Amino acid sequence: MEYFAGIDAGSTYVKVAVLTGEGELAGFQHRPTGIDAAGTSRSMLETIMNDLGTSTTTIRSIMATGYSRRIIDVAHDTITEIRAHAAGALLTAPPEADIHTVIDIGGQDSKVIVLGENGETLNFVMNDKCAAGTGRFLESLARVLELTVGDLGPLSLQSTAPATINSTCVVFAESEVISLVARKKPARDIVAGIHKSLAKRIGAMARKARFEPGVLLTGGGGLNAGIVQALEDELMVDIHLPLHPQLNGAIGAARIAGIQA
Numbered sequence: 001m002e003y004f005a006g007i008d009a010g011s012t013y014v015k016v017a018v019l020t021g022e023g024e025l026a027g028f029q030h031r032p033t034g035i036d037a038a039g040t041s042r043s044m045l046e047t048i049m050n051d052l053g054t055s056t057t058t059i060r061s062i063m064a065t066g067y068s069r070r071i072i073d074v075a076h077d078t079i080t081e082i083r084a085h086a087a088g089a090l091l092t093a094p095p096e097a098d099i100h101t102v103i104d105i106g107g108q109d110s111k112v113i114v115l116g117e118n119g120e121t122l123n124f125v126m127n128d129k130c131a132a133g134t135g136r137f138l139e140s141l142a143r144v145l146e147l148t149v150g151d152l153g154p155l156s157l158q159s160t161a162p163a164t165i166n167s168t169c170v171v172f173a174e175s176e177v178i179s180l181v182a183r184k185k186p187a188r189d190i191v192a193g194i195h196k197s198l199a200k201r202i203g204a205m206a207r208k209a210r211f212e213p214g215v216l217l218t219g220g221g222g223l224n225a226g227i228v229q230a231l232e233d234e235l236m237v238d239i240h241l242p243l244h245p246q247l248n249g250a251i252g253a254a255r256i257a258g259i260q261a
Contacts, residue, residue, distance in 0.1 A: 006253025012107030088252025105221025156226030163193030
């Protein structure tokens, strides 16, 4: 059997997905990027293929995408994150969902991709260099609250009175959070306010891109139930989730590797 691999080398995590020639997900891994994204990618590929009872020599083509894609020396080619996420959505979306927009919330950046009838990219918008609207924004504010990122989603769903977070800059948002803590505002309401602030920023991007209902949320943001709810409230549409939100870019890269092989 031949395989095709996709490597999404993000600023926070490296994600690797291996597809069969029929387009089925055969194996995957994700690990912190660390200081050697290329070495991490090679190690992950070897582990996946060993688990499949074969070796990396059975991988016909490897495609890299993501923030660090150009340093992934094991890859045969690279593609943009926009193209990878658009291609991934066709494989990862729930069968019943008619997807027209992909929202990816990653560690370094966030993006809104509007898809055509055949999955082609019609338009896209990415956030600017400010960390607001990204996973880094959440990580930074979680530290102020002495919480983990995994705590944020369940905690925010308990809120009935979300705090108001006005700043879109991480530094000023941290100051607001510290002030709210000092005023004894419950953590659940602060976190819900953070999610609401992030959703407003993503919502502005989505409207700029002229998004269409049928939204698939990918990236680390798809693992946070609080963000899902906040985005549904902001955009007034249902948000669909893939089975593995963080893998969408890697799966899309593997799919294109198979198409181009």
